[in-house]
Amino acid sequence: xAGVSQSPSNKVTEKGKDVExxxxxxxxxxxxxxxxxxxxxxxxxxxxxxxxxxPDKSGLPSDRFSAERTGGSVSTLTxxxxxxxxxxxxxxxxxxxxxxxxxxxHFGDGTRLSIL
Amino acid sequence: xxxxxxxxxxxxxxxxxxxxxxxxxxxxxxxYGLFWYKQPSSGEMIFLIYQGSYDEQNATEGRYSxxxxxxxxxxxxxxSASQLGDSAMYFCAMREGWGAQKLVFGQGTRLTxxx
Numbered sequence: 393x394a395g396v397s398q399s400p401s402n403k404v405t406e407k408g409k410d411v412e413x414x415x416x417x418x419x420x421x422x423x424x425x426x427x428x429x430x431x432x433x434x435x436x437x438x439x440x441x442x443x444x445x446x447p448d449k450s451g452l453p454s455d456r457f458s459a460e461r462t463g464g465s466v467s468t469l470t471x472x473x474x475x476x477x478x479x480x481x482x483x484x485x486x487x488x489x490x491x492x493x494x495x496x497x498h499f500g501d502g503t504r505l506s507i508l
Numbered sequence: 509x510x511x512x513x514x515x516x517x518x519x520x521x522x523x524x525x526x527x528x529x530x531x532x533x534x535x536x537x538x539x540y541g542l543f544w545y546k547q548p549s550s551g552e553m554i555f556l557i558y559q560g561s562y563d564e565q566n567a568t569e570g571r572y573s574x575x576x577x578x579x580x581x582x583x584x585x586x587x588s589a590s591q592l593g594d595s596a597m598y599f600c601a602m603r604e605g606w607g608a609q610k611l612v613f614g615q616g617t618r619l620t621x622x623x
Contacts, residue, residue: 427613433615434599434613434615435611440609448610451610485553494541497555497611499553501551502551502552
């Protein structure tokens with residue numbers, strides 16, 4: 393079956409512009425996560441959606457970052473007024489969800505964001 | 509304080525040798541899970557193995573096994589009979605609490621397998 397799909401795979405934009413990154417999770421996965429990976433670094437949690445519950449936004453670095461998940465499926469991460477420090481690979485993951493703590497998160501190939 | 513510590517930034521191993529990648533963790537939760545992921549140079553994150561805090565046996569998946577020492581809060585990944593294709597970054601990650609929760613990742617270990 394299809395894995396986690398992210399688009400675009402690469403995005404280059406000018407400082408100050410807004411960007412939208414899309415994630416389509418594995419069918420049937422109720423949990424969806426966004427992470428950020430800066431050059432040579434580990435992954436940093438951004439936000440987590442579980443079913444219809446309020447998202448865990450505790451990892452969002454500033455109010456320029458927001459995310460939504462429509463219909464319990466596709467998610468969009470939006471970064472407003474981009475800064476150069478936002479340059480990173482943005483990874484989306486999905487998993488089976490609540491009560492399935494032993495199930496791994498499956499990752500997409502990421503969106504490489506470069507801010508000029 | 510770091511939740512996940514991987515003390516080996518880089519490791520070099522001869523093909524066919526076994527290799528141990530270290531991971532120590534810090535949590536006050538009784539219920540938690542530990543995951544290892546592989547990230548080749550192509551960038552995708554590949555799930556390797558999982559160990560739950562209540563699991564009595566060390567997890568194994570093919571050539572991968574997890575040396576879980578709960579009292580020491582360590583969860584080292586052991587790769588037996590290493591192959592050239594094992595060259596990659598390896599990340600240890602922890603989920604605190606039960607259920608689907610965010611993962612906290614270590615900084616990773618870059619493993620290079622030499623022929």
